[in-house]
Amino acid sequence: TFEITSIIYDTLMEVEEDGSLIPGIADSYEISEDGLIVSFKIKEGLRFHNDKPLDASAVKESFLRLMEEESPRAKDYAIIESINVISDYELEFNLSEVNSEILNQFAYPWSAIVEASSDNLRSKPVGSGAYKLVEWIPQQHIALEAFDGSHRDGSIKEVKILMIPDASAQINSIEKGDLDLIEIPADSLEKINEEKVDILRFPRNGIQLMAMNSANPYLEKKEVRQAIAHAINIPDIQAAVWNGVGIQIGSHYPPGVRGYIDLAGTYEYNPEKSVEILKEEGLHGKIELRMMLPKSYPEYVAAGQIIANQLEQVGFTIDQEIIEWASWLSDVYNGRDYDLTIVGHTGRLEPYALLAKYISTGSENYFNYKNPQLDQMLAEVKEERDLDKKYEIYGEIQELLAEEIPAIYIQTPEKIILTSKNLKGYKEYPVIVTNIRDLYFE
Structure with a gap:
């Protein structure tokens, strides 16, 4: 998983907690005036865990x-036409x-720099990161x-990651030391003894919503x-x-991403207002809707059942159908039925990756x-290169979605971390990484 690979490998750029970027193994970078060439200078003297040099080649x-072509991430890098090595430590894309x-594409964990001769990355990964695999x-x-050859050292010298699938067993172990x-998981939070561990909560880079199919005339x-929102x-x-673990949201934009605007509650809970709107439209008691719920995600089924009940209380008729995930993908997401x-x-580092789902002609616009x-x-x-202007537009997009409500934006889930009382320095990032080098014992 990327939680593990991010410990072993390095990337050209790295992500900060707020989603901003800093050089990783890159010493510097430059983007040409026309935006079509990205140049990097690599830090000199870096080596892989097998002592081979980490250079531009x-x-x-x-x-x-x-x-x-067979790489699962090939499409993310399709706009790279060629890569030229300029010198031992310089190259351009x-x-x-x-x-x-x-x-951003040079900071994601899947852009990790892999030693070329490594023939079994799954069992014998060879990177240049702060930690190397022992067993x-x-x-x-x-x-x-x-x-000891990493460009950014950690203070903890040895790490063992244990595979303990049972949450209760994990909690018992950390409370015992x-x-x-x-x-x-969220449902374990109330079981925690706060005198024995520290509890940390962070918004995940993602959202949970109820999509509404605008192809339906209603x-x-x-x-x-x-009326549905109210x-x-x-x-x-x-x-x-x-x-109760989660952050209520008001648009298709996670709180942990740069430029977030808190628009939760744009349409407050008001069932009387809902009935009033439906009556004004001459539609009270006349709308029947099909709610498709993915069986593989019990929390979405549970949320759907509660929402269906709330909608029925104001005059909607909701026909619920629980379907297999494969059917959800083919019929709902792709088939829009x-x-x-x-x-x-x-989410991704760039908000555009989430928001592009609303492009009218887009293949992912299942709304x-x-x-x-x-x-x-x-x-x-997408084209704006001035970051201040870019995030001003992102703010306007959030406000439009909150007002237009093509979906009911429910929440961003939270990540709950428990640490021993003397372990400090844990940071959460808007990508899937675990930087053990941030951690230290008091």
Whole structure:
């Protein structure tokens, strides 16, 4: 997983807690005036865990592997036309089109720099990161030790990652002092003895929502979507389904991402207002909707059942259908054969990756929402290279989505970390990484 690989490997750029970027193994970088060439100078003297040099040629070979057609991440790097090695520690990436957030692609954990001769990355990973693999026993543990050739050292010299699938067993172990750091599910939070461990909570980079299919003539009407929004009590859903662990949101934008605006409660819970709107539209008691819920995600099924009950209380008729995940993907997401559905979306460093789902002609617009104003804003924000202007547009997009409500934005889930009382320095990032080098014992 990326939690593990991020410990062993390095990337050209690195992500800070707030989503900003700093050089990783890159000493410096430059983007050409036309935005089509990204140049990097690599820190000199770096080596892989097998003592082979980490230079510009090694970086090029690693990206060529990532860009191969069979690579699961090839499409993320499709705009790279060629990679030129300029000198031992300098190289440039030539792009087919401008991407104002291209540097993010060099910071994701899957852009890790891999030693070219490594033939079994799954069992014998060779990186240049702060820790190197000592032992891996599947289903038992992974042992790591600090790598003294890293460009950023950690203070903890030895790390053992134990495979303990049962949350209760993990909690018992950390409270007894046998573990120093674990992640727990929301429903375990109330069981924790705060005198024995520290509890840390962070917003994840993702959102959970109820999508509404605007291809349905009723749901195409903003007034009907407003009536739905007023009928739903989101805090009640959070308490019942997620044990109150989560951050209520008002648009398709996670709180931990740069530029977030708190728009929760744009449409407050007001079932009387919901009924009033439906009566004004002559639709009270006349709308029947199909709610498709993915069986593989019990929390979404539970949330859907609560929402269905709340909607029925104001006059909607909701037909619920629980389906297999494969059917959800084929029929709901790709086939767009639904009226309502509950699902989650994982974010990226660039907000555009989430928001592009609303492009009218986009293949991922399973909302079937069409808004020329939003299309124009998304086109502008994609091209804008001035970061202040870019995030000003992102703010305007959030406000538009909060007002137009093509979906009911429920919450961003929280990540709950427990640490031993003397372990300090844990940081959460908007990408899937675990930087053990941040940690230290008091």
